[in-house]
Amino acid sequence: MSALAKRIDPVEREVVEERELTDGFHLVIDALKLNGVKTIYNVPGIPITDLGRMAQAAGLRVISFRHEQNAGNAAAIAGYLTKQPGICLTVSAPGFLNGLTALANATTNCFPMILISGSSEREIVDLQQGDYEEMDQLAIAKPLCKAAFRVLHAADIGIGVARAIRAAVSGRPGGVYLDLPAKLFAQVMDAEAGQKSLVKVIDPAPAQIPAPVAVKRALDVLKSAKRPLIILGKGAAYAQADDAIRTFIEKSGIPFLPMSMAKGLLPDTHPQCAGAARSTVLKESDVVMLIGARLNWLLSHGKGKNWGEPHSKKLIQIDIEPKEMDSNVEITAPLVGDIGSCVSALLEGMGSKWQVPPTDWTHAIKTKREENIAKMAPRLMKNSAPMDFHGALGALRTVIKERPDAILVNEGANTLDLARGVIDMYQPRKRLDVGTWGVMGIGMGFAIAAAIETGKPVLAVEGDSAFGFSGMEIETICRYNLPVCVVIFNNDGIYRGTDVNSAGSDPATTVFVKGSRYDKMMEAFGGVGVNATTPDELKRAVDKAMDSGKPTLINAVIDPAAGSESGRIGNLNPQSKLRKKPTQ
Ligand SMILES: Cc1ncc(C[n+]2csc(CCOP(=O)(O)OP(=O)(O)O)c2C)c(N)n1
Ligand SMILES: [Mg+2]
Numbered sequence: 397m398s399a400l401a402k403r404i405d406p407v408e409r410e411v412v413e414e415r416e417l418t419d420g421f422h423l424v425i426d427a428l429k430l431n432g433v434k435t436i437y438n439v440p441g442i443p444i445t446d447l448g449r450m451a452q453a454a455g456l457r458v459i460s461f462r463h464e465q466n467a468g469n470a471a472a473i474a475g476y477l478t479k480q481p482g483i484c485l486t487v488s489a490p491g492f493l494n495g496l497t498a499l500a501n502a503t504t505n506c507f508p509m510i511l512i513s514g515s516s517e518r519e520i521v522d523l524q525q526g527d528y529e530e531m532d533q534l535a536i537a538k539p540l541c542k543a544a545f546r547v548l549h550a551a552d553i554g555i556g557v558a559r560a561i562r563a564a565v566s567g568r569p570g571g572v573y574l575d576l577p578a579k580l581f582a583q584v585m586d587a588e589a590g591q592k593s594l595v596k597v598i599d600p601a602p603a604q605i606p607a608p609v610a611v612k613r614a615l616d617v618l619k620s621a622k623r624p625l626i627i628l629g630k631g632a633a634y635a636q637a638d639d640a641i642r643t644f645i646e647k648s649g650i651p652f653l654p655m656s657m658a659k660g661l662l663p664d665t666h667p668q669c670a671g672a673a674r675s676t677v678l679k680e681s682d683v684v685m686l687i688g689a690r691l692n693w694l695l696s697h698g699k700g701k702n703w704g705e706p707h708s709k710k711l712i713q714i715d716i717e718p719k720e721m722d723s724n725v726e727i728t729a730p731l732v733g734d735i736g737s738c739v740s741a742l743l744e745g746m747g748s749k750w751q752v753p754p755t756d757w758t759h760a761i762k763t764k765r766e767e768n769i770a771k772m773a774p775r776l777m778k779n780s781a782p783m784d785f786h787g788a789l790g791a792l793r794t795v796i797k798e799r800p801d802a803i804l805v806n807e808g809a810n811t812l813d814l815a816r817g818v819i820d821m822y823q824p825r826k827r828l829d830v831g832t833w834g835v836m837g838i839g840m841g842f843a844i845a846a847a848i849e850t851g852k853p854v855l856a857v858e859g860d861s862a863f864g865f866s867g868m869e870i871e872t873i874c875r876y877n878l879p880v881c882v883v884i885f886n887n888d889g890i891y892r893g894t895d896v897n898s899a900g901s902d903p904a905t906t907v908f909v910k911g912s913r914y915d916k917m918m919e920a921f922g923g924v925g926v927n928a929t930t931p932d933e934l935k936r937a938v939d940k941a942m943d944s945g946k947p948t949l950i951n952a953v954i955d956p957a958a959g960s961e962s963g964r965i966g967n968l969n970p971q972s973k974l975r976k977k978p979t980q
Contacts, residue, residue, distance in 0.1 A: 415586055415587070416586070416587035416588065417584050417585065417586065417587055418550075418584070418585060418586075418587040418590035418591070419550065419581065419582060419583060419584045419585070420550045420553060420576075420580040420581040420582060420583045421446060421447055421450050421581045421582075422450070422590070423550055423553040423554065423585075423590050423593070423594070424447060424512075424553055424557070424576065424581075425447070425450055425451050425454050425456065426590075426591070426594055427553055427554050427556075427557035427558070427594050427595070428451075428456065428483065428557060429454065429455075429456065430594050430595075430596050431557065431558070431561055431596060431597055432480060433456065433480070433481075433483055434456060434457060435456065435457040435458075435459060435474065435482075435483070435848060435849070436448065436451055436456055436457070436458045436459070436483045436484075436485050437459050437461065437467040437468070437470040437471045437474070437482065437483065437484045437485070437841075437845065438458055438459065438460055438461065438467055438484070438485035438486070439460065439461050439462070439463065439464045439467055439485075439486055439487070439491055439494075440460060440487075441487035441491060442487060442488070442514070442528070442529075442578070443487070443488070443514040443578035443581060444485055444486070444487060444512075444513075444514040444576075444581075446581070447485065447514075447581060448460070448485060457848070458485075459844065459848065459872070459876065460872070461841070461844075461869060461872055462868045462869055462871060462872060463494060463866070463868065463869070464484070464486045464491050464492075464494035464495040464498075465494050465495065465497050465498050465837060465841070465865075465866070466498075466837075466840055466841035466844075466866045466869045466872075467484050467485075467486070467495065467498075467841065468484045468486075468494075468495040468496075468497070468498025468499060468502070468509070468511060468841070469498045469501070469837065469838045469841030469842055469845075469866070470482065470484070470841040470842065470844050470845035470848075471483055471484035471498070471502075471509040471510070471511070471845070472484075472498055472499075472501065472502035472505070472507040472509040472571070472841075473507065473828055473838070473841070473842045473845045473846060473849075474509075474845040474848070474849045475502065475507045475508035475509045475564070475565075475569065476505075476507040476508075476630075476634055476825070476828075477825060477845070477846065477849050477850060478849055479508070479565065479569075479601065479634070479636060480508070480565070481508040481509055481510045481560070481561055481564035481565055481572070482507075482508070482509040482510070482845065483509070483510050483512060484498065484499075484509060484510070484511050484512065485512050485513075486511065486512070486513045486514070487513070487514055487529065488513060488514050488515045488516050488528075488529035488531065488533065488578075489516075489529035489530065489531035489533070490529065491513065492511075492513040492515070492531065492533050492536075492537075493531075493536075495511050495513065496511070496536070496537065496540060497835075497837070498511070498571075498841070499511045499537065499540060499541050499571040499573060500540040500541065500571065501571075501831070501833055501835050501838075502541075502570065502571035503540065503541050503542055503570040503571040504831070504832045504833055505630070505831040505832050505833075506568050506569050506570055506630075506631060506634065507569060507570070507571070507634075508564035508565045508569035508570065508571075508572075509564060509571050509572070510560045510561070510564055510571075510572045510573075510574055511537070511541070511571065511572070511573050511574070512560075512574045512576060513533055513573070513574075513575060513576070514576055514577070514578055514581075515531070515533050515534075515546075515575050515576065515577045515578065516528055516529055516530050516531070516577070516578060517577065517578065517579060518548070518577055533573075533575050534546045534573070534575045537573035537575070538573075540571070540573075541570065541571040541572055541573050542563055542564070542568075542569075542570035542571060542572055543559070543560070543563035543564075543572045543573075544572070544573040544574075544575070545559055545560055545563075545572070545573070545574055545575065546574075546575035546576075546577070547574070547575070547576055547577075547580060548577065548580065549580070549583065550580060550583035550584070550585045550590065551585060551589070551590070551593050552593075553580070553593070553594075554593040554594035554595045555593070555595055556574060557574070557595070558595035558596075558597050560572045560574045561597045561600055562597050562600050565600045565601040566600060566601050566602065567601075567604070567716055567717065568715075568716050568717040568720075569601075569634070601734075603733075603734055603736070603737050604716055604732070604733045604734045604737060605733055605737045605741070606714075606731050606732060606733035606737060606738045606741055607732075608741075610729070610730065610731050610732065611731065611738070611741045611742060611745050612745065613729045614685070614712045614714075614729040614731045614742065615742060615745045615746065616729075617683055617710050617712050617728050617729045618648070618650075618683060618685060618712060619751070620683065620710075621650075621681075621682055621683035621710075621753065622682055622753070622754060622757065623680055623681045623682045623683070623753070623754075623757045624648075624650045624651075624681060624682070624683045624684070624685070624753050624757075625650065625651055625652070625653060625670065625677050625678075625681035625683070625684045625685070626645060626648070626650050626651070626652040626653070626684075626685045626687060627652070627653045627654075627655065627684060627685070627686050627687065627689045627695070628641070628652055628653070628654045628655060628658035628661055628662075628687050628688065628689060629655045629657075629658055629686065629687065629688040629689025629690065630655060630656070630657035630658050630688065630689075630831070631687070631688020631689065631690075631715070631716075631735060632658055632661055632687045632688035632689070632735055633657055633658045633660075633661050633688070633824050633825050634688065634825075635688060635734065635735035635736050636736075636824075637735055637736035637739055637740075638661065638824050640736060640739045640740050640743065641661060641662075641687065641735075641739055642661075642662055643743060644739050644742055644743050644746075645662060645668060646668070647743065647746060647750060648746070648750065648752070649668070649750075649752025649753055649758070650668070650685075650752075650753055651668050651669070651670040651673075651677060651753075651757075651758060651761050652666075652668055652669060652670060653669075653670045653671060653674060653677055653678070654669070654671060655689050655694065655695075656694075656816050656827065656829055656831075657825075657827055657828065657829060657831065658688070658689070659671070659816075659820075659821040659827045660821030660822055660823050660824050660825070660826045660827055661824045663820070663821070663822045663823075664820035664821055664822070665820055665822070667762075668758075669765075670761050670765065671765075671817075672764075672765040672768045672769050673761050673764035673765045673768060675702065676760070676761065676764045677761060678695075678696075678702055678703055678704070679702065679703065679704035680704060680760075681709060682708075682709055682710065683709065683710045683711075683712065684709055684710075684711050684712070685711075685712040685713075685714070686711065686712070686713045686714065686715075687714045687735060687738075687739070688714065688715065688735050690715070690720060690723070690832075691711075691713075691723060691724040691725065692724075692832065694832070697724040697725070698711065698724045698725040699724065699725055710728040710729070711725065711726070711727050711728055711729075712727070712728065712729040712730075712731065713727045713729075713730055713731065714731045714733070714735055714738045714739070715730075715731075715732065716732065716733065716734050716735070717732075718730075718732045772786070772817075772818070775787070775790070776789065776790030776793065776818065777790055778790070778931070779930055779931050779932055780930070781929040781930045781953070782929060782953045782954060782955040782956075783929070783930065783931055783934070783952065783953065783954050783955065784954065784955050784958040785810055785811070785814045785885065785954065785958055785959065786814065786818065787931045788885065788931055788934055788952050788954060789814055789815055789818040789819060790818070790931055791931040791932070791934045791935040791938070792815070792818075792819055792855070792857060792883065792934070792935075792938065793818050793819045793820060794935065795855065795935065795938050795939065795942070796819050796820065796821065796822070796855070797820065797822070799853065799942060800821075800822035800823050800826070801823060801826070801852055802826070802852060802853045802854065802855055802942065803826050803827075803828065803843075803846040803847075803850060803852050803853070803854045803855070804819060804821070804826060804827050804828070804854075804855050804856075804857065805828045805829070805838075805839055805842045805843045805846065805854060805855070805856040805857070805858075806819075806827065806828070806829040806830075806856075806857045806858075807829060807830050807836055807837075807838055807839050807858055807859065807862040807863075808836075808857075808858060808859020808860075808861065808862040808885060808963070809859060809861075809862075809890070809891050809959070809962055809963035809965075810859070810885075810887075810891065810958070810959035810960065810963045811857060811858065811859035811862065811885040811963075812829060812830060812834075812859065812862070812963060813963035813964035813965070814963070814964075815857050816829070819857075828842045828846060834965075836859075836861065836862045836865045837862075837865030837866050838866070839856050839858050839862060839863060839865070839866050839882075840856070840863075840866035840867065840868075840869035840870065840872070840873065840882075841866055841869065842856075843856040843873070843878075843880045843882070844869060844872060844873060844876070844878060844880070847873075847878040847879055847880050848876075848878070852879075853879045853880075853881070853942045853945065854878070854879065854880045854881065855881050855883065855938065855942070856880060856881070856882045856883065857883050857885065858882060858883065858884050858885065859884075859885055859887075859890075860884050860885065860886045860887065860888070860889070860908060860912070860914070861889065861890040861908070863882070863884050863914065867914075867917070870882065870917060870918055870921060870923065870947070870949060871921045873923065873947045874918070874921035874922050874923045874947045875921070877946075877947065878947060879942075879945035879946075879947075880947055880948075881938055881941035881942060881947075881948045881949075881950065882918075882948070882949045882950070883934070883938065883949075883950045883952050884914045884949065884950070884951055884952060885952050885954050886912060886914060886951050886952060886953055886954055887954040887955065887956050887958060887959055888907055888908055888909075888910050888911070888912070888956040889906050889907040889908050889956065890906040890907075890908075891906060891959045891960065891961050891962060891963070892906065892956055892957060892958070892959045892960075892961075893907050893908065893910065893956030893957075894907075894956050894957050895907050910956075912951075913925075913927060913951055914949060914951045915927050915949050915950065915951040917949065918947065918948065918949035921947075923946065923947035923948060923949060924941065924944075924946050924947065924948040924949070925948075925949050925950075925951070926948065926949070926950045926951070927950075927951045927953070928950050928951065928952050928953065929953045934950065934952050937950045938950065
């Protein structure tokens with residue numbers, strides 16, 4: 397007798413045994429499996445504990461986290477790395493809310509993910525009668541994601557899952573919420589009808605071919621350029637059109653600037669890479685082509701002194717989302733379509749007689765780049781204790797150079813901004829970081845999913861504050877024995893560890909316990925903990941971790957005075973004009 401039949405009233409049993417049955421639990425799992433889902437990132441509890449168990453029993457990998465935000469971040473980055481929506485599973489109200497930051501962040505960053513949350517009884521929630529974990533989750537999720545759906549009948553699970561998948565990955569990818577009320581899971585229906593109700597999503601992210609006239613317009617503008625520049629965004633990395641993008645850039649001869657997560661799409665050491673001459677190329681270029689990059693704050697909205705005022709640049713933008721065009725400044729040549737199709741169309745349209753940019757432009761960039769790299773080189777070799785950021789990053793830069801297929805996860809302020817500049821990337825989609833929002837807390841979730849989805853070693857370089865947002869997941873890393881090496885840049889605080897509270901006995905708002913030993917946390921869970929005080933020690937410890945694949949946490953002792961306020965974006969801090977002390 398099946399486990400299901402056992403739970404059914406004896407009077408009904410006779411009828412039940414005559415036909416095969418299925419229920420909401422099984423249909424959700426079958427629908428996910430049918431659509432190629434292999435992993436669920438989850439935190440158990442009512443009403444989804446059994447769903448997680450059954451999914452595991454049915455051959456799905458179910459990774460249980462300590463907090464839903466981390467499970468959600470894991471799902472989001474799994475989506476980014478694979479182009480399949482990552483699945484996060486949570487309980488109702490508080491678990492749902494914990495997952496919501498990750499869902500909103502995924503939507504902002506265009507990562508496809510589906511947050512599936514169990515919810516309480518609709519009838520009670522809608523009358524606000526105080527159900528267990530009562531919350532109108534669908535309404536709350538809606539403005540924070542690309543699409544939100546609720547399934548009330550077992551027979552609609554197939555359609556609900558299909559809609560969620562298509563919404564997450566088609567067009568501009570993003571986060572989707574799927575609300576599954578507790579009652580749905582136990583709903584029983586005929587197994588054959590249930591099977592038939594499932595939907596396999598065909599061509600979930602169809603190619604969107606650009607209009608030939610738009611391709612021609614873009615090429616004409618590009619041809620007219622004297623000082624062209626290509627900016628690669630993480631959309632270009634997501635597209636997995638690596639060969640086409642590389643061929644296009646090399647054939648065009650145009651210098652390129654990778655945004656943070658686009659680093660490595662072409663190696664940072666590529667002769668056309670203008671990463672080390674960023675301010676020069678932004679200011680002095682006359683035509684800029686954006687590929688999967690948006691003109692948001694990270695690019696100063698495409699205007700102002702960083703872009704060289706008064707600016708008369710022409711912009712070409714490739715994006716799958718038509719509304720992106722003219723979002724901040726006029727786009728001379730909008731090219732709407734998926735990046736693979738657009739770049740291939742451009743390549744075709746270039747023909748065999750493409751004129752590479754004038755050498756005075758490319759030479760000027762080369763000179764600037766070499767100058768900046770030479771300026772930084774001695775700082776990266778400083779072998780002092782305590783370390784400064786550059787000395788420690790010099791060691792990690794070598795690690796990634798020697799292991800270009802490792803994945804680098806990075807968050808913090810100084811730890812983020814300086815690592816971005818110092819650590820060269822060599823392969824696509826190997827750098828995962830705080831993205832569009834500069835959000836802290838992605839670290840351990842991203843590291844876990846990166847290890848699980850790719851099987852590659854992961855190096856997570858974390859500010860001590862940044863790490864705290866997801867630090868408990870080192871237990872998860874140890875539990876699943878993942879090849880993750882966490883390096884904490886421990887400078888005793890946020891930006892610096894030197895602030896003093898002049899008004900009283902409490903510590904200043906930005907400092908932590910001095911001399912903390914984060915490595916001891918890892919030992920508590922059976923992982924390897926190392927305290928590193930010099931770049932040499934740091935390099936040796938990371939190499940050992942990467943060679944062994946053992947979960948490792950290295951407490952890298954950084955000079956508390958070495959950092960600057962807000963890293964490289966201190967200019968965004970509002971300043972009080974009232975310098976005087978308030979009168980008592
Ligand atoms: C969710 C969230 N909360 C707060 C912040 C503000 N914030 C920006 S960077 C940062 C931490 C910086 O300190 P740390 O990670 O130690 O890096 P450091 O500059 O010291 O290397 C914080 C709290 C944020 N970006 N995201
Ligand atoms: Mg810090």
